[in-house]
Amino acid sequence: MSYTRKLALRNYIVEIFLLVASLIIIVPLLIMIFGSFMTSSEVLRFKLALPDKWMFSNYTQVFKEGGLGRAFLNGLLITGVSSIVNIITSSAAAFILVRRESKLSSFLYMFFFMGLIAPMSIITTIRVVQWLGFYGSITSVIFIYAALNVAFSVFLYSGFIKSIPRALDEVAFLEGASMLAVFFRIITPLIVPVNATVAIMVFMSVWNDITIPLYFLTDSSDWTMPLSVYNFYGKYSRDWNLIFADLVMTSIPVLVLYLFAQKYIVSGLTAGAVKG
Amino acid sequence: MKTKSLYPYYLIWPALFIYCIFFVLPALIGLFYSFTDWRLDRETLKFIGLDNFQQIFSDKTLVLALKNTFIFAIVTVIGKNVLGIALAIGLNMRLKSKNLLRAIFYSPSILSVLVISIVFTPMLRTDGTINKFLEAIGLGVIGQSWLTDPTIVIWTVALVSIWQHTGFQMAIYLAGLQSISKEYYEAATIDGAGAWSTFSKITLPLLLPAININLMLTLIGGLKVFSEVFVLTGGGPGNASQVVGTIILRSFGEGSWGMGTAINTLLFAAVTVISIPLLIFMRRKEVAE
Numbered sequence: 001m002s003y004t005r006k007l008a009l010r011n012y013i014v015e016i017f018l019l020v021a022s023l024i025i026i027v028p029l030l031i032m033i034f035g036s037f038m039t040s041s042e043v044l045r046f047k048l049a050l051p052d053k054w055m056f057s058n059y060t061q062v063f064k065e066g067g068l069g070r071a072f073l074n075g076l077l078i079t080g081v082s083s084i085v086n087i088i089t090s091s092a093a094a095f096i097l098v099r100r101e102s103k104l105s106s107f108l109y110m111f112f113f114m115g116l117i118a119p120m121s122i123i124t125t126i127r128v129v130q131w132l133g134f135y136g137s138i139t140s141v142i143f144i145y146a147a148l149n150v151a152f153s154v155f156l157y158s159g160f161i162k163s164i165p166r167a168l169d170e171v172a173f174l175e176g177a178s179m180l181a182v183f184f185r186i187i188t189p190l191i192v193p194v195n196a197t198v199a200i201m202v203f204m205s206v207w208n209d210i211t212i213p214l215y216f217l218t219d220s221s222d223w224t225m226p227l228s229v230y231n232f233y234g235k236y237s238r239d240w241n242l243i244f245a246d247l248v249m250t251s252i253p254v255l256v257l258y259l260f261a262q263k264y265i266v267s268g269l270t271a272g273a274v275k276g
Numbered sequence: 277m278k279t280k281s282l283y284p285y286y287l288i289w290p291a292l293f294i295y296c297i298f299f300v301l302p303a304l305i306g307l308f309y310s311f312t313d314w315r316l317d318r319e320t321l322k323f324i325g326l327d328n329f330q331q332i333f334s335d336k337t338l339v340l341a342l343k344n345t346f347i348f349a350i351v352t353v354i355g356k357n358v359l360g361i362a363l364a365i366g367l368n369m370r371l372k373s374k375n376l377l378r379a380i381f382y383s384p385s386i387l388s389v390l391v392i393s394i395v396f397t398p399m400l401r402t403d404g405t406i407n408k409f410l411e412a413i414g415l416g417v418i419g420q421s422w423l424t425d426p427t428i429v430i431w432t433v434a435l436v437s438i439w440q441h442t443g444f445q446m447a448i449y450l451a452g453l454q455s456i457s458k459e460y461y462e463a464a465t466i467d468g469a470g471a472w473s474t475f476s477k478i479t480l481p482l483l484l485p486a487i488n489i490n491l492m493l494t495l496i497g498g499l500k501v502f503s504e505v506f507v508l509t510g511g512g513p514g515n516a517s518q519v520v521g522t523i524i525l526r527s528f529g530e531g532s533w534g535m536g537t538a539i540n541t542l543l544f545a546a547v548t549v550i551s552i553p554l555l556i557f558m559r560r561k562e563v564a565e
Contacts, residue, residue: 018373112295120302123533128302179282209503226390226391247394
């Protein structure tokens with residue numbers, strides 16, 4: 001057998017193997033999706049099968065009883081604002097940290113980096129938020145998420161900004177541009193891809209999280225979708241069709257975001273994690 | 277000196293402020309409170325030195341929670357990275373369906389841990405889909421009481437986490453593989469290198485930056501595990517699958533806050549002691565290549 005034919009054969013074998021392996025991922029997800037359209041007795045077999053009759057009514061029922069409209073808006077508000085706060089503050093900080101090559105800046109970089117390593121201290125964070133007087137509010141959750149993501153964002157931004165030549169901003173300075181003008185007119189347009197990456201990463205982790213709302217959102221009318229789903233799961237533990245419909249609905253926003261923003265995830269990971 | 281002043285430090289302040297108030301300050305306060313008998317139902321505080329820590333190590337459930345946390349971290353680090361590299365190498369070949377396959381393997385990692393954990397709950401029952409499937413293909417012997425057998429439950433939770441997140445590690449490895457120049461492989465082929473020596477002498481060393489970041493992310497993420505256990509088992513059966521994260525929730529609920537922060541401090545110490553030397557060690561290897 002010639003070398004190229006051997007290579008082609010090897011690729012076929014790998015491809016078939018990976019296609020079979022991908023079933024391990026697809027089947028549980030399809031059980032959830034098909035199950036969300038079944039009747040409550042049909043779904044209990046938890047088998048991969050198309051529903052006998054497509055019960056779209058599961059979705060309307062869940063949407064009403066699970067209070068998902070409200071939870072969707074809460075999630076959008078919390079996720080949106082904390083992502084924006086995080087993007088603006090982290091990119092500005094990373095820019096200065098990368099450009100100033102002093103002892104202080106490398107200390108501050110390590111100080112931020114520790115945030116990737118250290119676990120959050122939940123009980124005392126509650127204490128601090130109580131002192132500040134907004135425990136239980138959406139505002140507190142927004143700031144906590146912004147703070148929790150500072151480390152990862154600064155890390156990603158630094159990796160990328162290092163690759164932007166210094167000469168670019170120095171020319172602008174020579175022409176008399178101010179610091180803010182340089183940051184917003186030169187750096188910001190160049191880091192749009194990382195902004196997208198950070199936005200997606202922060203959005204996904206915040207949208208999907210249950211830990212922070214569990215501890216910090218004391219009023220159920222402020223809950224985000226996953227926490228409402230968790231609550232619903234506890235209440236409707238018999239109606240798996242409704243639970244599955246609930247799960248599908250809480251997943252749709254991140255799926256839509258992923259479909260639109262796919263390429264930024266990969267390019268951001270390359271720039272930040274692999275080269276950085 | 278003059279160029280430095282062009283980049284004023286005040287642009288760091290907003291990030292530093294938010295980070296210090298909502299992350300660093302609680303951590304420091306936590307360090308202080310972990311040496312006290314801080315309780316919800318009492319206003320007065322007393323310094324009790326290392327009592328909390330002594331109590332942690334004499335309490336069987338808490339020791340088990342620490343052990344489970346480490347088992348979970350080690351199993352997921354190995355699983356996510358070995359499978360992640362294998363998938364990335366496979367999907368870096370010229371396959372017709374590679375884009376579809378990449379999307380499929382990546383897809384669970386964009387979903388909430390909550391969603392995946394709930395989906396797996398009925399399938400992992402003793403009479404659930406997974407055991408029925410194993411029986412159908414003649415592997416009924418490896419069927420388990422996945423979530424109710426105390427000896428394996430933490431492993432089950434780790435497997436679910438590997439199932440969900442390996443695709444994310446794969447994506448980082450793929451990005452790493454694509455930054456390796458093809459010339460190295462061409463040279464290796466001309467020299468007649470076999471698959472294994474190509475992998476161990478070219479791919480692995482050049483993939484080190486991606487390996488480093490993935491090891492760090494999976495290790496730290498593993499030690500901080502909470503949601504998977506919370507949703508899949510709630511720490512049960514009994515206390516068999518408690519981890520540090522669920523124990524903190526429990527001590528918060530019981531109002532024993534000093535104890536809760538002490539456990540968190542212990543976790544912080546463990547993560548730092550393990551990850552910082554690892555980080556330094558790997559950075560050095562990376563530079564040496």
